[in-house]
Structure formats: structure tokens, C-alpha cells
Amino acid sequence: MADIVGLTIDDKEVQAPEGMNLIDAAELAGVHIPNLCYLKGMKGIGACRLCLIEIEGLKAPMIACNTKVKEGMVINTKTEKVLEIRKFVIDLILSMHPLDCMTCTKAGVCRLQQYAYDFGIKESSFTRKRFGYPADEANPFIKRDPEYCIICGKCVHICKAQGTSVLDFMGRGVEAKVITANDRPLQESGCTFCGSCVDVCPVNALLEADRWRKGREWEYEKVNSVCLLCGNGCEITVSTKEGSIQKINAGAAEGSAERYICAYGRFGFDCIEAETRLTHPMKRINGELKETTWEDALRTVADKLKRSGKDVGFISVAGIVNEDALVLKKFVKDVVKTENVNTTMSLYADSDSLRKSHTADIDDADLVFLVGLSPSQRERILPALDAAIRKKVNRGLKLVVINSSEAKIAEASTISLKGDEVSNLKAIVRVLIDKGFKADKEIESSVKDAEVSEDIEKAASLFAEAKEPLIFSSPSLFWASANISLLKGKIISVALESNARGVALMGLTTEGKTYKEMVGTAESKEQSAQSGVKVLYAVGEVPLNKRPDGIDFLIVQNSHLTELAQQADVILPSATFLESAGTIIDYMGRLKYLPQIIEPQGASKSHRDIFIHLSKIIGSPLKRPAEAEVKKATRVKTKLSFSPFVKKEGFDISPSELIDSINASVINGSRLLWLKEIERAMAV
Amino acid sequence: MKVEEIDVAEQMGEVGRILREYDRKKGILIHALLAIQEDHGYLPEDVLRKLSKKLDLPLAEIYSVASFYKQFHFTPRGRKVVRVCLGTACYVRGAKKVLSTLEERFNIKVGETTEDLAMTLETVGCIGCCGLAPVATVNEDVVGEIGLKKLDRLIKTIG
Numbered sequence: 001m002a003d004i005v006g007l008t009i010d011d012k013e014v015q016a017p018e019g020m021n022l023i024d025a026a027e028l029a030g031v032h033i034p035n036l037c038y039l040k041g042m043k044g045i046g047a048c049r050l051c052l053i054e055i056e057g058l059k060a061p062m063i064a065c066n067t068k069v070k071e072g073m074v075i076n077t078k079t080e081k082v083l084e085i086r087k088f089v090i091d092l093i094l095s096m097h098p099l100d101c102m103t104c105t106k107a108g109v110c111r112l113q114q115y116a117y118d119f120g121i122k123e124s125s126f127t128r129k130r131f132g133y134p135a136d137e138a139n140p141f142i143k144r145d146p147e148y149c150i151i152c153g154k155c156v157h158i159c160k161a162q163g164t165s166v167l168d169f170m171g172r173g174v175e176a177k178v179i180t181a182n183d184r185p186l187q188e189s190g191c192t193f194c195g196s197c198v199d200v201c202p203v204n205a206l207l208e209a210d211r212w213r214k215g216r217e218w219e220y221e222k223v224n225s226v227c228l229l230c231g232n233g234c235e236i237t238v239s240t241k242e243g244s245i246q247k248i249n250a251g252a253a254e255g256s257a258e259r260y261i262c263a264y265g266r267f268g269f270d271c272i273e274a275e276t277r278l279t280h281p282m283k284r285i286n287g288e289l290k291e292t293t294w295e296d297a298l299r300t301v302a303d304k305l306k307r308s309g310k311d312v313g314f315i316s317v318a319g320i321v322n323e324d325a326l327v328l329k330k331f332v333k334d335v336v337k338t339e340n341v342n343t344t345m346s347l348y349a350d351s352d353s354l355r356k357s358h359t360a361d362i363d364d365a366d367l368v369f370l371v372g373l374s375p376s377q378r379e380r381i382l383p384a385l386d387a388a389i390r391k392k393v394n395r396g397l398k399l400v401v402i403n404s405s406e407a408k409i410a411e412a413s414t415i416s417l418k419g420d421e422v423s424n425l426k427a428i429v430r431v432l433i434d435k436g437f438k439a440d441k442e443i444e445s446s447v448k449d450a451e452v453s454e455d456i457e458k459a460a461s462l463f464a465e466a467k468e469p470l471i472f473s474s475p476s477l478f479w480a481s482a483n484i485s486l487l488k489g490k491i492i493s494v495a496l497e498s499n500a501r502g503v504a505l506m507g508l509t510t511e512g513k514t515y516k517e518m519v520g521t522a523e524s525k526e527q528s529a530q531s532g533v534k535v536l537y538a539v540g541e542v543p544l545n546k547r548p549d550g551i552d553f554l555i556v557q558n559s560h561l562t563e564l565a566q567q568a569d570v571i572l573p574s575a576t577f578l579e580s581a582g583t584i585i586d587y588m589g590r591l592k593y594l595p596q597i598i599e600p601q602g603a604s605k606s607h608r609d610i611f612i613h614l615s616k617i618i619g620s621p622l623k624r625p626a627e628a629e630v631k632k633a634t635r636v637k638t639k640l641s642f643s644p645f646v647k648k649e650g651f652d653i654s655p656s657e658l659i660d661s662i663n664a665s666v667i668n669g670s671r672l673l674w675l676k677e678i679e680r681a682m683a684v
Numbered sequence: 685m686k687v688e689e690i691d692v693a694e695q696m697g698e699v700g701r702i703l704r705e706y707d708r709k710k711g712i713l714i715h716a717l718l719a720i721q722e723d724h725g726y727l728p729e730d731v732l733r734k735l736s737k738k739l740d741l742p743l744a745e746i747y748s749v750a751s752f753y754k755q756f757h758f759t760p761r762g763r764k765v766v767r768v769c770l771g772t773a774c775y776v777r778g779a780k781k782v783l784s785t786l787e788e789r790f791n792i793k794v795g796e797t798t799e800d801l802a803m804t805l806e807t808v809g810c811i812g813c814c815g816l817a818p819v820a821t822v823n824e825d826v827v828g829e830i831g832l833k834k835l836d837r838l839i840k841t842i843g
Contacts, residue, residue, distance in 0.1 A: 160742070160745075165742030165744060165745065166742070166744055167744060168742070168744035168745050168747065168748035169748050170747060170748060170751040171751050171752070172752050179744070179747065179748075180744055181729075181732075181736075181742075181743035181744040181746070181747045182729050182732075182743075182747055182758065183747075189744070190743075411740065
């Protein structure tokens with residue numbers, strides 16, 4: 001823990017941790033120091049000159065964003081001198097800013113508007129100067145309008161910090177402008193459309209492209225939730241108006257490295273009202289799918305399940321909430337009475353690695369070992385992990401990448417260890433034991449032959465020096481990596497779906513037939529193979545396009561009409577994650593709560609409500625799971641012990657293919673389709 | 685100079701040995717930009733793209749650095765760069781007329797280049813030979829006391 005220092009801000013006594021800047025310290029005292037360019041969690045750059053304050057004993061005003069607290073400091077944030085400077089700055093900025101607050105989408109949340117109001121500036125006392133730079137409106141996600149830009153640089157800094165680096169300043173002085181390389185439209189600049197720049201823009205220069213006259217901030221209802229589209233399970237803030245979603249922003253705490261969401265999470269919500277959205281149950285009659293009532297559809301399904309018993313197989317995605325997972329498990333075991341249930345998690349992880357992972361927070365870490373993982377914002381494989389690590393590296397985190405294949409994130413690493421992961425892990429443990437770390441005899445004997453290189457020595461030294469080392473490992477390398485965490489630090493097995501860890505903890509793991517057995521072990525997507533069950537019940541958007549051979553009856557329970565659903569005998573429409581409440585355990589082991597944000601479309605229902613309804617018809621009714629039941633299931637001892645240094649086989653699915661496959665309806669039913677087509681065209 | 689042939693370590697000399705690799709690469713940027721401009725007369729995008737890969741610097745950052753300096757150009761330059769002086773003395777002695785005549789004859793505006801890349805037309809503050817006003821520079825040469833005849837000759841030499 002950092003030492004605490006005492007100082008006085010505007011006559012208030014404040015205790016702040018050493019190294020904190022004055023803007024954050026003032027916030028602790030409930031004092032807001034005006035600023036336009038400061039990004040919490042990042043080094044202050046002192047560009048806007050609004051945060052000038054006076055420190056007693058010093059002649060000239062100082063910038064609060066880049067001045068650190070000191071014991072006994074006495075600070076005045078509202079002296080006549082600094083107020084005059086601030087007013088002057090706002091006056092100057094306004095001379096180059098449109099005065100159209102009455103139709104501006106950002107009205108109400110615009111920092112410039114707020115400060116102009118505070119100083120009572122109606123219009124600038126300087127001659128108006130405008131350059132007439134055109135807006136970039138060539139994409140359906142983000143509108144960039146340089147006319148509103150105040151050159152605070154927040155977008156440039158966030159873009160650089162997270163490693164995308166497509167925005168920068170062009171020119172200098174009053175003519176300066178934020179551009180992409182050679183001032184190209186965003187889609188030609190390598191932009192990933194994560195929208196982090198939109199989140200930080202204090203004015204109307206960066207905005208969601210579809211916001212014009214669709215409502216302003218004060219008209220929105222804001223709810224915090226979690227995105228379930230990939231293994232990162234990012235926190236989101238959803239804005240709704242009259243029961244429909246208007247926009248989604250990053251929801252993690254300001255200043256946290258995890259404050260990030262990708263284009264899927266931010267713009268994928270269009271799919272809720274896509275043409276392919278299922279709003280009614282459907283049933284195959286004379287070879288054709290026809291709309292039907294819930295009553296009829298459920299009765300047909302119940303009948304089939306009752307008669308088929310052990311010949312039924314359930315496959316599910318691991319992106320369902322805990323409550324759905326618990327009910328599904330009971331439904332399978334106690335109602336349908338079969339063992340055949342498995343999730344897509346089994347395609348990339350063994351459930352034990354997820355259950356035994358520690359609970360951690362990347363914001364606390366000072367060293368990260370990234371083992372066998374290639375997170376990528378561009379490919380949207382765990383993009384938030386990629387962004388968080390890069391941001392932390394900018395704040396001093398040391399990164400060691402251990403990967404046998406090319407990992408893009410290695411460019412941000414302190415040390416990148418290529419070659420076989422297991423040998424490298426062994427070698428690191430060996431060096432650590434030589435350095436005096438205590439380890440079991442078993443570990444010692446299994447690493448004694450490991451070959452040590454200079455880079456291995458360096459990596460081990462970093463580990464030895466680190467206070468809070470954190471290991472992120474691919475599930476297949478979890479047990480080998482865990483041997484390092486026995487010496488110090490924490491380890492997380494990183495799954496590809498949002499609630500893989502929760503699903504594992506709820507006990508939805510391989511017991512009967514495996515996922516691969518149930519869908520047939522087809523080599524390619526087009527080729528179908530013999531399934532091990534007669535009746536297949538698919539929950540969620542499983543990565544399966546073709547009805548497996550040998551299936552007599554196929555039930556698809558999903559929110560959208562997928563290719564698989566078109567081949568189903570009965571389709572049960574389910575609610576999306578924004579339409580039903582629940583909890584997940586994210587990859588870091590944190591219980592996250594998802595409230596119901598909007599009403600489900602049409603007659604769609606949550607997964608668990610469908611199972612509960614079915615259980616009643618079958619005659620052994622299930623109850624909704626209690627909160628305590630979920631909490632109880634999450635309590636697991638994570639005591640790890642030595643395991644052999646091996647890479648587990650059988651988890652070789654391509655992460656990007658899986659993620660795109662389980663999100664196919666999100667992508668195809670939203671403006672993300674445009675992005676996918678552009679990306680495909682650029683790749684050629 | 686080919687971008688691929690830039691030897692980061694060598695060009696930075698003694699200092700390069702002290703700097704970390706990343707800083708070394710960053711430090712050589714302006715050096716490299718100058719060399720590219722010398723070769724091509726301007727900074728072509730495809731060459732900057734290669735430079736971005738070579739130096740591990742974001743392309744946007746390279747454009748940012750280059751655009752800070754008036755010396756770097758992003759579009760092809762004319763074979764002759766004509767800079768008409770608009771300093772006080774020249775202004776008084778009819779520099780505006782010189783400029784507008786050149787604009788009309790070549791059908792370009794200040795800052796632009798003719799389509800056949802014969803000439804780029806620019807203005808300059810003062811070049812310190814007010815006694816010869818009005819003056820203009822053509823590449824490195826100074827043309828002074830520009831009257832109608834001299835202007836005609838100047839236009840003819842450009843083509």
C-alpha cells in the first residue's frame with residue numbers, strides 16, 4: 001500500500017495516497033477541479049490549462065492533473081487568479097466552437113457547455129475562427145466532426161494507450177486537427193470501431209453515428225450490465241429510451257484498465273430487432289416451419305423428451321447466465337433424466353481449470369504472464385484483455401508473453417518467449433527454485449533438466465521482483481502454468497465465452513456424452529456426421545450449421561433464426577442477455593449481475609422460464625433458482641497443487657471462428673455486418 | 685534510400701547504443717522522413733507505410749510528426765518551386781500582381797502544383813533582399829526586380 005499524505009484543498013483536510021495527482025485528490029474531498037484533457041488513470045498532459053490551481057508558497061499556478069500530492073500542501077482551486085485564467089481558456093476555445101447547443105446531441109453532458117455556463121460566457125469575445133474541416137461520416141458507427149473538436153487529445157491518448165493508435169494530431173497551433181494516418185476515413189485507418197474515443201470525447205466531436213435527433217442524455221434511462229458476447233464479460237452501461245436501447249457505453253469504473261468495450265459489445269445491440277429475430281415458437285408441419293403457440297410447441301417438445309429419455313442430448317453455449325445453467329442442469333438430470341448435457345466450453349477448456357482459477361483484478365497486478373494466449377482487438381479475440389494489458393503496460397506493468405505461435409501482443413511485452421510453452425514454463429520454475437523459492441520435491445525433480453536462456457533468466461527475475469504477479473493462461477496450459485503460481489501470485493484460466501467459468505461452477509460439465517459426440521465429430525462444418533443421440537436440444541447460438549445425421553428430432557432454443565434453426569423440428573424463441581436478468585462469473589472470478597434492461601421481443605422467454613414451463617408439462621416442476629443457490633455453487637476451494645508439465649490436448653478450436661460463430665446472429669443482424677465486409681475487403 | 689535498408693542502430697551512432705530499441709527507432713524518424721523526401725520530393729503514403737512497419741511506429745504518429753513541420757510535403761512537388769515574396773517591400777512594389785499573374789497563367793492557386801508537375805507555387809514572408817523588390821525564388825535562385833518582361837521570361841523558363 002502507498003503511504004498516505006495529508007494536505008488541504010480549499011480549506012478541506014484530505015488524506016490521499018502518495019503519488020496521486022491533485023485532480024483525483026480533490027475529488028476525494030468533493031472538490032471538482034475543471035479539466036478537459038485529463039483522463040483518469042492516465043498521466044496528466046496539461047494540454048487544456050483548465051486545471052490550474054494555486055499552491056501556497058509557489059508563485060505561479062500549477063496544473064493539477066500532473067502535480068502530485070505532498071505532505072502539508074495547501075491548495076486553492078478557486079482563487080481570483082485561476083478563475084480568470086480558466087475563463088480566458090473557455091473564451092478562447094469558444095471562439096472556434098459552434099454555438100449550437102440547442103440542437104447539439106451532447107448538450108447536457110458537454111464539458112465545454114458546462115464550463116461556459118459556469119463562467120456565464122454566452123459567446124466568445126474573440127473573432128470567430130472556423131476552418132470548415134469536413135466531418136467523417138463514412139461509417140455507421142462513429143461520426144467524427146472536427147468542427148466541434150477542442151483538441152483536448154483524449155481520443156488520441158486513449159487510442160494510443162490501448163494500442164490501436166489510429167488517431168493522432170495533424171499540424172500545429174490553431175490549425176491542428178485530430179486525424180487518422182493521411183486523414184483517411186476511419187474504416188481505412190485500421191480502426192477497430194471499439195468506440196473508446198466516443199466514450200472520452202468531452203464535446204460533440206466524436207459521437208455514435210446514429211444519434212442525430214434520437215434523444216439526449218437526460219432523456220435516457222441508464223442501467224449497468226454485462227456484455228455476454230465473449231470471454232471478457234465486460235461491464236457495460238446501457239441507455240434506453242421508451243423501452244428500447246439507444247446506445248451502449250463502457251461501464252467499468254473510470255480509471256480502471258478494464259474500462260473498454262469492443263465494437264460487438266457497443267454496436268451489436270441492433271440485432272435485438274433484426275429480421276432474423278425469433279418472436280414466436282415454430283414447429284415443422286408437413287416439412288415446413290410454421291409459427292405456433294407456446295402451448296403447442298412446449299407440449300410437442302415435452303412429449304418428445306418424455307418418450308426419448310436417455311436418447312436425448314442437450315448442447316448449450318457457455319454464454320448463458322448462472323441461473324439458466326442451474327435450471328438447465330436440473331432439467332436434464334431430474335426432469336428428462338439423462339446425463340447427456342454439455343456446453344461449447346468443452347471445445348476449448350477443461351472445466352477444472354476454470355473452477356480452480358483464482359479471483360483476481362488486473363488493476364492490482366504489476367506483472368502479467370500471458371501463456372498460450374493471443375488476445376487481439378483487431379480479431380476480437382478477448383479484445384478487452386488485450387486493451388487492458390496494453391493500458392497497464394503504459395502504466396508500468398511488465399508483460400511476459402509465453403507463446404509458441406506468433407502473438408500480436410508480444411509487441412507490448414518486456415520479454416517474449418517463443419518456442420514450446422511447456423519447456424519455457426519449466427525453465428522459469430527452475431530459475432525461480434535456484435533463486436531460493438521453495439517448491440515441492442515433485443516440481444523440483446520435473447524441472448531439473450530444463451534449459452535456461454538469458455530471456456528465461458530475465459522473465460524469472462521479473463517474477464521474483466513482482467509484488468502482484470498474475471498469470472493468464474490458455475486452459476490447455478493452465479496446469480503447467482499453475483506450477484509457477486504455487487510459488488507466488490495468481491492464475492486465471494481464460495475461456496472464450498463470458499460465463500464459461502460460471503457454467504463450470506454450476507456443474508454443467510461433461511458427464512454423459514460429450515459435445516463432440518452429440519454433434520458428431522464432423523471434420524468440417526459442411527460435412528455432417530453421425531450423432532450419438534436421437535433427440536438433440538440446442539440451447540443458444542451453438543457453433544453448428546448443419547443438423548447432425550442420425551438425429552430424429554431437433555429442438556433449437558435461440559433468440560435468432562440461425563442456419564441450424566432452419567433445420568429444426570421445433571424452435572423455441574429465447575430472450576437475449578439484455579432482455580433477461582441473471583448473474584455470471586467472469587473470467588477473473590467476479591460475480592457480475594445483469595438486470596433485465598428491456599422487455600423480451602415478441603413472445604420470447606428466458607432460457608430458464610422455458611425449461612421451467614417444460615418441467616411442469618412433463619410433470620416434475622422445477623423452481624426458479626434462489627440467489628443463495630448460485631452463491632453456494634460459486635464457493636470452491638482454489639487450492640492448487642503440483643501437476644505435471646504438459647499441454648492438454650483436444651482444445652484446438654480456432655478462437656476467432658468460435659467467437660464469430662456464437663455471435664453470428666449478432667453480427668449478421670446489426671451494423672457489424674458492414675464492418676465484417678469492410679474487414680474482409682481490406683484483408684484481400 | 686530504401687526504407688528496408690535503414691539501419692536503425694548505425695544511423696543513431698553512439699547514442700543508439702545507450703537507448704532502448706524502441707527509443708532508438710523513434711529517434712530516427714525525422715532522419716528517415718528527410719531521406720525519403722529527398723528521394724521522392726515528398727512523402728508518399730506507401731513508403732510511409734513501410735516505414736511504419738520498419739520502425740514499429742503507428743502510421744498516424746508518423747503523419748503527426750511529419751505534419752508538424754512545414755518542410756514535409758504529402759503530395760508530389762513541382763520540378764520548379766516558385767516562392768513569391770509577400771514581404772512589405774515586395775508587397776508595395778506589386779508582388780500581388782506577380783502572384784496573381786502566375787496563378788492565372790498556370791491555372792493553380794497558391795500552395796498547389798501544376799498537373800504536369802512543372803511548378804509548385806508558394807509565397808514567402810521576406811527573403812532579406814528588399815532592395816531587389818519585388819522578388820521571387822525559383823528553387824534555390826533569386827529573381828529580383830520583376831517587371832512584366834522578367835515575369836514573361838520566368839514563365840517561359842518554367843514551361
